[in-house]
Amino acid sequence: MRATLRWAHADLRAHRGEALFVVLASAGIIASLLLAGALLSYAANPWQRIFTQSRGAHVWIHTRSDADTAALARLTGVEGVAGPYRTGQATLESRGARARVELRATATRPESVARPLLTAGRWLDPASDGAGNGLGGVVLEASVARVLWAEPGDTVTVADAAGAARTLRVAGVAETADLRYRPGGQPGTGWVLPGTLDRADPGSPGVTAGLRLEDPADTDFTVQRAVTVLGADHVTQVAKWQQARAEAGGDDRLLGQLFAVFGLGALLCAALAASGAISARVRGQLRDISILKAIGFTPGQVVRGFLVQHLAFALLGVTLGTTAIALLGNRIPGRIGDAAGVWQELPGHTAVLLGVPGAAVLLIAAATGLAAWRAGRVPPVPVARMALPSAAPMTGLGRRALGLRVPPALVLGWRAAFPRRGRALVPVARLALPLLLITVALVAWSTVDRFGSRPAEMGLPAALTVRAEQPGSIPDRELDRALTAQPDVVAAHPGAEVAALAPGQTGTITLRGLGTASAPYPYTVVEGRAAEEPDEAVAGQGLLDLLDVGVGDWVRLTVQGRPQILHVVGRSIEPEGGGRVISTTLDTLRESDPALRPDFHLLELRPGADPRDVSSALAASSGGTLEIREIANPADRLAPARVVIAALIAVLALIGLIELLTLISTGVRDRGRDLLALKAIGLTPRQISSVIVTAAGLTALAAAAVGTAVGMVSGRWLVDAQGRSSGIGAGIAHPPPASLLVLVGAGAVLGAVAAATLPAARTARRRLADSLSETL
Numbered sequence: 001m002r003a004t005l006r007w008a009h010a011d012l013r014a015h016r017g018e019a020l021f022v023v024l025a026s027a028g029i030i031a032s033l034l035l036a037g038a039l040l041s042y043a044a045n046p047w048q049r050i051f052t053q054s055r056g057a058h059v060w061i062h063t064r065s066d067a068d069t070a071a072l073a074r075l076t077g078v079e080g081v082a083g084p085y086r087t088g089q090a091t092l093e094s095r096g097a098r099a100r101v102e103l104r105a106t107a108t109r110p111e112s113v114a115r116p117l118l119t120a121g122r123w124l125d126p127a128s129d130g131a132g133n134g135l136g137g138v139v140l141e142a143s144v145a146r147v148l149w150a151e152p153g154d155t156v157t158v159a160d161a162a163g164a165a166r167t168l169r170v171a172g173v174a175e176t177a178d179l180r181y182r183p184g185g186q187p188g189t190g191w192v193l194p195g196t197l198d199r200a201d202p203g204s205p206g207v208t209a210g211l212r213l214e215d216p217a218d219t220d221f222t223v224q225r226a227v228t229v230l231g232a233d234h235v236t237q238v239a240k241w242q243q244a245r246a247e248a249g250g251d252d253r254l255l256g257q258l259f260a261v262f263g264l265g266a267l268l269c270a271a272l273a274a275s276g277a278i279s280a281r282v283r284g285q286l287r288d289i290s291i292l293k294a295i296g297f298t299p300g301q302v303v304r305g306f307l308v309q310h311l312a313f314a315l316l317g318v319t320l321g322t323t324a325i326a327l328l329g330n331r332i333p334g335r336i337g338d339a340a341g342v343w344q345e346l347p348g349h350t351a352v353l354l355g356v357p358g359a360a361v362l363l364i365a366a367a368t369g370l371a372a373w374r375a376g377r378v379p380p381v382p383v384a385r386m387a388l389p390s391a392a393p394m395t396g397l398g399r400r401a402l403g404l405r406v407p408p409a410l411v412l413g414w415r416a417a418f419p420r421r422g423r424a425l426v427p428v429a430r431l432a433l434p435l436l437l438i439t440v441a442l443v444a445w446s447t448v449d450r451f452g453s454r455p456a457e458m459g460l461p462a463a464l465t466v467r468a469e470q471p472g473s474i475p476d477r478e479l480d481r482a483l484t485a486q487p488d489v490v491a492a493h494p495g496a497e498v499a500a501l502a503p504g505q506t507g508t509i510t511l512r513g514l515g516t517a518s519a520p521y522p523y524t525v526v527e528g529r530a531a532e533e534p535d536e537a538v539a540g541q542g543l544l545d546l547l548d549v550g551v552g553d554w555v556r557l558t559v560q561g562r563p564q565i566l567h568v569v570g571r572s573i574e575p576e577g578g579g580r581v582i583s584t585t586l587d588t589l590r591e592s593d594p595a596l597r598p599d600f601h602l603l604e605l606r607p608g609a610d611p612r613d614v615s616s617a618l619a620a621s622s623g624g625t626l627e628i629r630e631i632a633n634p635a636d637r638l639a640p641a642r643v644v645i646a647a648l649i650a651v652l653a654l655i656g657l658i659e660l661l662t663l664i665s666t667g668v669r670d671r672g673r674d675l676l677a678l679k680a681i682g683l684t685p686r687q688i689s690s691v692i693v694t695a696a697g698l699t700a701l702a703a704a705a706v707g708t709a710v711g712m713v714s715g716r717w718l719v720d721a722q723g724r725s726s727g728i729g730a731g732i733a734h735p736p737p738a739s740l741l742v743l744v745g746a747g748a749v750l751g752a753v754a755a756a757t758l759p760a761a762r763t764a765r766r767r768l769a770d771s772l773s774e775t776l
Contacts, residue, residue, distance in 0.1 A: 005308070012309065019313060022310070022313045022314075022317070023313050023316050023317045023320070024317070025273070025317070025658050026313065026314050026316075026317025026318060026321065026360075026364070027316075027317040027318070027320040027321035027324070028321065028654060028658070029273060029317075029321070029360070029654075029655060029658065030317065030318050030321030030322060030356070030357050030360055031321035031322075031324055031325050032266075032650075032651040032654050032655070033266060033356050033360070033651065034321065034322065034325040034329070034352070034353065034356060034357075035325060035329065035332075035336060035339075035340065035647065035651070036266055036644075036647060036648055036651045037343070037352045037356055038325075038329065038336075038339045038340045038343035039336065039339045039643065039644045039647045039648075040644060041339075041343050041346050041348070041349075041352070042338070042339035042342060042343060042644075045346075046248070047177055047244065047245055047248035048245075048346055048347065049342055049346065050117060050175050050176065050177045051177035051241070051245075052342060052345045052346055053117055053342055053345075054114060054115045054116065054117050054175075054176060054177060055080070055112060055113050055114065055115060055212060056113075056114050056176070056177035056178075056210075056212070056241065057082050057113060057114040057177075057178075057210025057211055057212050057241070058211060058212055058213045058216050058219050058222075058240065058241045059210065059211040059213070059219060059222060059223055059226070059238065059239070059240055059241070060178060060179075060208060060209070060210050060211075060237075060238070060239040060240075061208070061209050061210075061211065061223075061226055061230070061235060061237075061238055062087070062206055062207070062208050062235070062236045062237040062238070062239075063206070063207050063208075063209070063230055063234050063235050063236060064205065064206065064207070064234050064236065065086070065205055065206060065207055066234070067207060067230045067231070067234035067235070068229075068230065069083070069084040069207055069209045069230070070084075071229050071230070072084075072209055072211060072226055072229070072230075075211075075222060075225055075226060075229065076225075077213055077214050077215060077218050077221075077222055078211050078212070078213060078214070078222070079113075079212045079213060079214045080112065080113040080211075080212040081113060081209055081210065081211060081212070082111055082113040082114035082209065082210030082211075082212070083104075083111070083207075083208055083209040083210060084207045084208065084209040085104040085105055085106060085207065085208045085209070086104070086105040086194065086197060086206070086207060087102050087103060087104050087105070087197075087206040087207060087208045088102075088103050088197055088200060088205070088206065089101075089102060089103075089187065089206075090103055090158050090190075090200055091158065092144075092148060092156045092157070092158050092168070092190070093148075093156065093157045093158070093624075094148040094149060094150050094154065094155075094156040094157065095148070095149050095612055095615040095616045095619060095628070096615040096616060096618050096619025096622075096624075096626060096627075096628035097147055097148050097149060097615060097627070097628050097629055097630070098627055099144050099147050099148055099181060099183075099187075099188050100187040100188070101140075101144055101181075101187055101188045101189065101190045102187045102188070102189055102190070102206075102208070103138070103190050103191075103192050103196075103197055103200060104189065104190070104191050104192070104197075104208060105192060105193065105194040105196075105197040106124070106191045106192070106193070108123070108124060108125065108126060108193070109123070110123060113210060113212045114176065114177075114178070114210040114212070116139065116141075116174035116175070116176050116191065117174055117175045117176070118139075118172050118173070118174050119142060119173050119174060119175055120151065120152050120172060120173040121139070121151075121152030121153075121170065121171050121172030121173055122152070122171055122172050123139065123171070123172060124137055124138075124139060124171055124172075124191065124192070124193050125137075125171070126193060128171075136168060136169070136192060136193060136195065136196035136199070137168065137169045137170070137171040137192070137193070137196070138156070138168040138169070138170060138171065138190045138191065138192050138196070139170075139171050139172045139173070139174055139190065139191040139192075140156075140170060140172075140173055140174070140188070140189075140190050141173075141174060141175070141176055141178070141180075141181065141188050141189040141190065142173055142174065142175045143180040143181040143188060144181040144188025144189065144190070145170070145173045146630075147181060147183070147188070147629060147630070149611075149612045149615070149630065150170045150173070151170065151173065152170055152171060152172055152173065153169070153170065154169075154170045155167040155168065155169055155170070156168050156170060158200060166199075166200075168192070168196070174191075176189065177241070177244055178239070178244055179239050179243060179244050179247065180244075180247060180248070182247075183629065206236065211226070216241065219240055219241065219242070220240075223238055223240065226238075261718060265437045265440075266437065266648060266651055266652060266655070268363075268433070269433050269434050269437060269652060269655045269656075269659075272367075272430060272433065272659070273430075273655045273656075273658045273659045273662070289302060289375050290379065293379075299376035299377065300376070302372070302375055302376045303369075303372040303373060303375065303376040304372075305372075306368065306371065306372035306375055307365075307368060307369060307372050310364075310368045310371075310372075311361075311364075311365055311368060314360075314361055314364045314365070314368070315361065318357040318360060318361055321357070322353065322357050325340065326344075326353065329341070329343075329344075330344070336647060407690075410694055412691045412694075413690070413691045413692075413693070413694025413695045413697075413698060414694070414695075414698060416691060416692070416694075416695035417694075417695040417696075417698040417699045417702075418698070418702075427663045427699055427703075428699060428702045428703045428706060429703075429706075430659055430663070431656065431659055431660060431663065431699065431700065431703035431707075431748075432702075432703040432704075432706040432707035432710070433707070434652045434653070434655050434656035434659065434707070435656065435703060435704055435706075435707025435708060435711065435744065435745075435748060436706075436707040436708075436710050436711040436714065437648075437652050437711070438649050438652050438653070438656075438707070438711070438744060439707060439708045439710075439711025439712060439714075439715055439736075439741065439744065440711050440714055440715035440718060441645045441648050441649050441652070441715075442645075442649075442711075442715070442736040442740060442741075442744070443711070443712065443715030443716060443718075443719055443733060443734070443735060443736060444645055444715065444718075444719055445642065445645045445646075445736065446734045446735060446736040446737075447719050447732060447733055447734045448642065448645075449642075449734075450732075450734040451575075451633060451634050452633065455633055456522070456524070457524060458524065458573060458575065458634075458732055459523075459524040459572065459573030459574055459575050459728070459732075460524075460575060460631060460633060461521075461522045461523075461524065461604055462493065462602035462603055462604050462631055463603060463604070463605045463609075463611045463614075463630065463631060464602070464603040464605070464611055464614060464615060464628055464629070464630060464631065465600050465601070465602060465603075465628070465629045465630075465631055466483060466492075466600060466601045466602075466603060466618065466626055466627070466628050467599065467600045467601075467626070467627045468625065468626060468627070474625065476494070476597065476598060479601070480492055480494070480601075482618075482621065482622065483601055483603060483618070485621075486614055486617055486618060486621075488605050488606050488609035488610075488613070488614050488617075489603050489604070489605060489606075489614065490604045490605060490606050491519065491603075491604040492601045492602070492603055492604075493514055493515045493519070493521045493601060493602045493603075493604065494514075494515070494516070494586055494598035494600075494601055495512065495513060495514040495515070495521075495586065495598060495599065495600055495601065495602055496512070496513050496586060496589060496596055496597070496598055496599045496600075497510055497511070497512045497513075497599065498510075498511050498513075498559055498560070498589070499511070499559075500557040500558060500559045500564065500582075501557065501558040501559075502546065502547060502557065503547060503555060503556055503557070509543060509546070509557070509580055509581070509582065510577060510580065510581045510582070511557060511559060511564065511582055511584075511589070512581055512582070512583045512584075513583070513584055513585060513586040513587075513588060513589035513590075513596075514583055514585070514586065514602065515585055515586065516585055516586055516587050517532075517534075517585055517587050520532070520585060521583075521585075521602070522604070523538050523570070523572040523583065524572055524573045525538055525570040525571065525572050526571060526572070526573060526729065526730070526731030527551055527570060527571040527731070528551040528552070528568075528569050528570030528571055529569055529570050530569075530570055531569055531570065531583075531584055531585060531588075532569075534587070534588055534591065535565065535566055535567055535584075535588055535591075536566070536567050536569045536584065536588075537566040537567065537568055537569070537582050537583060537584040537588075538568070538569065538570040538571065538572040538582075538583050538584075539568050539570075539571060539572070539581070539582040539583070540571070540572060540573070540574030540577075540578075540579030540580060540581045540582075540727060540728075540729060541571060541574070541579045541723075541724055541727055541728065541729030541730070542574065542577070542578040542579025542580040542581075542727030542728075542729075543574075543579060543580045543581060543582050544568075544571060545727070546580055549568060550568075551568055551569065551570060551571055552568065552569070553567075553568055554566070554567050554568070555568060555582070557582075559592065559593075560593075562592050562593075564589075564592055566582065566584060566588075568582070571729060572729070573723075573728060573729050573731060573732060574727070574728060574729065575633075575634045575728055576632065577727075578726070578727035579726075579727030579728055579729055580727060586598065602631075611630050615628045615630070634728075656748070656751075657751065657755070660696075660700065660751065660752055660755050661755055663696075663699065664692075664696050664752075664755055664756045664759055665759060688760070689757075689760035689761055690760075691760075692756055692759065692760035693753055693756045693757060693760050695756075696752040696753060696755065696756035697749050697752050697753045697756070699752065700748045700749045700751070700752035700753075701745070701748075701749050703748065704744065704745035704748040704749065705745070708741050708744060708745060712735055712741075715733065715735075716733040716735065717733075718733075719732065719733035720732065720733045
């Protein structure tokens, strides 16, 4: 063992540059993987991120104004209290949209517990938000601001205590980990100054307090004690953090599954790149291994020496990368630094911080063990390798190309890049793997972008939902004329939704009637066809899975005690409700209920029309008798995916660069004897450099072609599989533009050419010699 350690130490001193490259490559790969993990945690679980950043409350208790809420701070296990806030209920209106909001009287500075996180605008200022002709300023929670189309600087209308319409100026928009706004259910949240609340609701009948607990597991027990202390007759509502997390959980399911696949792929690429660098270093020391065996080293000693040496390199690189991210990650500018800072406080941070480097070390150890085993089998006589041909003989096609005066650098570069079929596949496959994952990431990016740019192709042909403030107050024909009179409205489709019992009466599903036989609703049908005849319907993937039926089957539903038999003729993309929706025409629903009237209208707008402008125009023309809402688009909650995908592409590009440098250095060393022979027969240094650069460029070109082709197929399959599992349905995957794929391939080739330029120049300047060191 002593001899093995002495040789490892001597080898390290003799090859410091190679050792430094292996350590820095390992450190860079681990740092990139940890940053990718931080971004995944930051974007894939937005509720947990907001809860951690804002020091969210585990319990929100709503009481009457005469409750002794000061006693809540004295409860055992309570770490901090948000509020108590005086609260009042109000209905805010903007651009025809209405939302019920709980206004909370707050101080000029947010509290430390359940602190609203501003995403736009500013916090309340008494100088500008506490006086004026209107009621003052308000900071809106993000979900209710989205419903009202409200941004900082906009005004929203609210009725004061006397019934007069007043305005509030939106000072900012904030995120919280509380329950989100739900139309017809949970009200939204708005923060105002105490004077503003007094003018809007002088009685202020409610008080709200948030409790942050030392141990979240004690939530139920703390709620019981709080209700006992306050008195059950004083408590009007209790909301727990589990409810808010469950409501927000559906938003991150698709992101979480997609990012998990990317993370595993990036880890595999990183392990292959690091192991490739180690294997290349082992192969570069064949002469030293032969000498060691000639002086008496056994194969076991050689294997142990390489294992000890390279595991030490891997551990040192992993330690450097992990320490750098743990200490300096939050100082990186931009979103990446924010993610690294928040990630350290998120649950599961320690597991990722230890698990990713641990998995990488295990994979590197396995690859090092294989390379060391091969090193143990190296023969002690180096001349034996001289008898082996270093490359395949020149093919007839190559000889004809040289006879046709094709540049020798191109012909010889092709021969160097693809010497034998088996040897050529390995470097191409290793370099193609990062490019494959980059292409998959671009497919995911393009799909997310498609939801925002062309929602009609992704199951969202309509942009607005319109309901009469008082059902039945406006005749159907008059409402249709009023809606279609707007120049930006292409069509107004009447609709109704009813609850239906599934076959066997084991659950309730949504039966929706949209459009009429003469003016059908333009569903996005990806399998089968649209409903054209009576009793025909289309269904989402979630409903087909729930009922275990397929396109072409008949289903029997029960609606208000009456049977409804429908023929499923197509599968449509359904972004909402987990796809558990079956849709037919309004005429079909009226066959079993002739008195059925439309509950709402879905407005299809012309391309380029702004839904906000259309909503404002409808609100003005109807005199406030219509309730208008924008249809939710999954692209809104998938927006963080763009940042993470961009970061993953950067990580994969770094891994690909390390793999490329390893392949170039290995190729130059393995073909050293051939290059000397080329110089001996008269090739100039420039031509020799061109051979090396051409070989690297052709290898990258082949890897780019394979990676993008397989990545396109894999990306579409992966995105469609995620859509199928979420209930949206397959058929949502959209390929990136061909120009972008060409740009990726061109970038890989240019990167290979640039990376090979310096090694090629150094190799071309070597003196003509045919020594033992050049041929081993």
